[in-house]
Amino acid sequence: MNEQEIRVLVADDELGIREGCRRILMEEGFEVATASDGIEALEIFDGGAKYSVALVDLMMPRLGGLELIKKLRALDPDLLLIIITAHATIDTAVEGTKQGAYSYIPKPFTPDELLLTIRNGLERQALALEAKRLREERERRLLEVASERSKSGTILKCITDGLLVINLEKLVVLRNNAAARILPKASRQSVPFSLSALEDPKIEALIYEVFQGDPGPRIVSQELEIGKSTFMVNVSPVIEPGGETSGAVAVFRDITELKKLETAKSMFVSMVAHELKSPLAATEGWLNLLLSGLIKDNPKEARHVIERSHLRVKTLRTLVSELLSITAIETGNFQLRRSSVDMAAVAHQAVDAAREKAAAKGISVTFTDCPLETGCTALADGEALGLVFTNLIDNAIKYTPNGGAVTVWIAQNGMYVSVSVEDNGVGIEAEELDKIFEEFYRVKNEYTTDIVGTGLGLSLVKRLVELHQGRIEVESTPGAGSIFTVKVPLS
Numbered sequence: 001m002n003e004q005e006i007r008v009l010v011a012d013d014e015l016g017i018r019e020g021c022r023r024i025l026m027e028e029g030f031e032v033a034t035a036s037d038g039i040e041a042l043e044i045f046d047g048g049a050k051y052s053v054a055l056v057d058l059m060m061p062r063l064g065g066l067e068l069i070k071k072l073r074a075l076d077p078d079l080l081l082i083i084i085t086a087h088a089t090i091d092t093a094v095e096g097t098k099q100g101a102y103s104y105i106p107k108p109f110t111p112d113e114l115l116l117t118i119r120n121g122l123e124r125q126a127l128a129l130e131a132k133r134l135r136e137e138r139e140r141r142l143l144e145v146a147s148e149r150s151k152s153g154t155i156l157k158c159i160t161d162g163l164l165v166i167n168l169e170k171l172v173v174l175r176n177n178a179a180a181r182i183l184p185k186a187s188r189q190s191v192p193f194s195l196s197a198l199e200d201p202k203i204e205a206l207i208y209e210v211f212q213g214d215p216g217p218r219i220v221s222q223e224l225e226i227g228k229s230t231f232m233v234n235v236s237p238v239i240e241p242g243g244e245t246s247g248a249v250a251v252f253r254d255i256t257e258l259k260k261l262e263t264a265k266s267m268f269v270s271m272v273a274h275e276l277k278s279p280l281a282a283t284e285g286w287l288n289l290l291l292s293g294l295i296k297d298n299p300k301e302a303r304h305v306i307e308r309s310h311l312r313v314k315t316l317r318t319l320v321s322e323l324l325s326i327t328a329i330e331t332g333n334f335q336l337r338r339s340s341v342d343m344a345a346v347a348h349q350a351v352d353a354a355r356e357k358a359a360a361k362g363i364s365v366t367f368t369d370c371p372l373e374t375g376c377t378a379l380a381d382g383e384a385l386g387l388v389f390t391n392l393i394d395n396a397i398k399y400t401p402n403g404g405a406v407t408v409w410i411a412q413n414g415m416y417v418s419v420s421v422e423d424n425g426v427g428i429e430a431e432e433l434d435k436i437f438e439e440f441y442r443v444k445n446e447y448t449t450d451i452v453g454t455g456l457g458l459s460l461v462k463r464l465v466e467l468h469q470g471r472i473e474v475e476s477t478p479g480a481g482s483i484f485t486v487k488v489p490l491s
């Protein structure tokens, strides 16, 4: 610090001392203010200018030196306080330094004595200030580091991917909560622990691969089955600034749901292919027969063949349009064409369309018409509802053994028209009841193994009913039969 900027406050009731100090200090470039007692000194000190040094006489009127020192120290903990005293006894000096004075100068003193004491004091003050600054800086840094640590700690804790950090000694040195959940063997160990404690040779092999390969930013990935789930495990080396590998980070991402979706997708494709293949093969067969000319002289037989082909092509078209409808609803591109629809008529039509199929299995189909004279009319999309009833009746026939019975009836309850399709077929277990409305879901048991289907029917039915602000309900008793009821708001 330049001494021009150093202000010294001299508090002494002796004019000679005050002026003497002023002269000596000003010659040395200090700025000096003087006060003749403690009160005046306090007023000057509080006046706004920053004082670095205060020379304080112990014996002053109004406010004594010791009191003044106490008050000045409280106002500025860094102030350099020096006692000027004629009573240079050890007692007063000790008392003064206890109150926070740096040193004392006995009167009378020479200019050199005064300057030496002040300069030494200033040097010490500068050192103390520097030490304080460093201490504060360190504390601030520590706080920053602590908050950084707690931030990254929180992030590590919260991420849903499992994370292990392994050092070159094959010790797991970090494991987040998700990793402990995914790898039960890891949760029982306290960090650090040996990689082999995971008892999973596949994970170990992946990590060794990273350690043994050429150094560089390589990532080894593999799908692993852990417990009941499937994980994509990515292992990457920890590269130091110098380029050498110091460990590896393994990230475990749960892809079970994705895998399920993938499986469902390929199941869907093979189901669709299967469903398309048999009507196409049949149609091709009928067409070959026509082309062969074998029945060209038998118009009745030829017509029969054409009719069969036509039926197969119609089935194909239904399947394809079901697929398209599902996709359209899924992507929000399906528009209902609503009009006043007689639900009974639509259901009746669906029943009639199914009679042939039912007859082939010896299943009776009974239809009970709308019980109301006012009719069972809903503001609905007749074609869409036709699809709904066709699917439900088709299921009832499909999942009912030969010789069974299917009953379709209409009722009006409250604000709804309801159409129920009842069968006395294989029924559905309670825990399957929610799932059957999921896309591609098919119940797998001894009764259903030989029945083909895409598992799309009910999923489309539910979507169509919900587009009508309606509901679909199901009651079922395994081995005894099921009732599916569709409720659509009355117009």
Ligand SMILES: Nc1ncnc2c1ncn2[C@@H]1O[C@H](COP(=O)(O)OP(=O)(O)OP(=O)(O)O)[C@@H](O)[C@H]1O
Pocket: 391, 395, 396, 398, 399, 423, 425, 426, 427, 428, 436, 437, 441, 442, 443, 444, 448, 452, 453, 454, 455, 456, 457, 458, 459, 482
């Ligand atoms: N009436 C029923 N009785 C017993 N089980 C049924 C009945 N209706 C549906 N299910 C069960 O619900 C599953 C899903 O039915 P959904 O109609 O969606 O598909 P699907 O009939 O298998 O195939 P799709 O209708 O696309 O040809 C069926 O596989 C079957 O297990």
Ligand SMILES: [Mg+2]
Pocket: 391, 394, 395, 453, 456, 457, 458
């Ligand atoms: Mg079906």
